Amino acid sequence: MLNENIKKLRKSKGLSQEELAIKLNVVRQTVSKWENGLSVPDSSMLVALADELDTPVDVLLGEPVTESMPDDMRTISEKLEVINLQLAQRSTDKVKAVRWILISLCTLIIIVFLAFIAMQSSYLGWNYNNPELAVVGTILHGCEFVFVRFAPIAFAVCTIGIVITCKKR
Template sequence: MLGENLRRMRERRGITQEELAERVHVVRQTVSKWEKGLSVPDADLLMAVAETLQVSVSDLIGVDAVQAKSIEELSVQAAVLNEQIDLQNRRMARTTTIAKRAIAACILAVVLVVGVGVAVWFAVPSSFTQITVEYEIGGEVRQAQINVNDHFGRLSAGYSWPSEDDEIFGQGDLLMASGTGQPDVQLLLHGVEVAIENAGGKVVRISSTTS
């Protein structure tokens, strides 16, 4: 009530917060706190503000407030209001601290879960198998590879071959067989063999290494 009355009466008089602060010898931030209800002026300041705004102290405090008849009563009332405001601010600060701690705990829990998941993922044994197909074409022996990665029970595969044989192995069906999902290694190998035979070549040897 005091804060709203103070702002309304100050604006009615056409006085800025800076001007009021200067007249009662406080800083502008103090007047701002009064108007926001974050604090109240003591008895002397309350009387100075009322005099500056040319209103009575009772009008400034509000009709719902106890009518103060002396500086002593005003001092007691101001002290009680400041204590109530301070208690409310401390409660809000504790609530904010608890909320921040709860948020921090949630973030930490998420980080731990993600971290454990990543650790488990990388802890699972994985293997890499390279199948080498040696083939003869045009009187020259060359090599093509099928690379198979097995991680966490999921297979992924790809090919490598000499650049001069792109036309032999760069077939849509062959490349699609090595895409995502669970590729069939035997089907991949069969595709390479068929591509070599269709190009007029022959398979010389097939070998594999696993690491």
């Protein structure tokens, strides 16, 4: 919600990301990250952002405008904490998804290796005078040849990826 509000208010003011970034003394990529929900401004930057966009901080955070209370900074801080927790959860979910994709790929590589072992290259004994068998046998041999050379590298890379994405306990 914060990211959408920043983008909507910036556009309603007719400002580009670059212009807003210059006014806030940050780089354009920072504004882009805020608008894409990849990060959130800290509480002091949120106040400066609200000032530049001529809007209360509550509106930026998606709350209806109410009377100012003395503990506004605490409220803002709590809301930012919730947003940061949501971003952290989203990041954790992405890492888990990548880990499961890598585990699935390793499993697929093992299954295909086992299938090639079970086949024992039986197509090499086929009668290649028959054109259809020659084409199929050549394709099978080519697939096995390429797979046996590249699968160990892919397996090693996936295994390293799994180890990297595993959370240290």
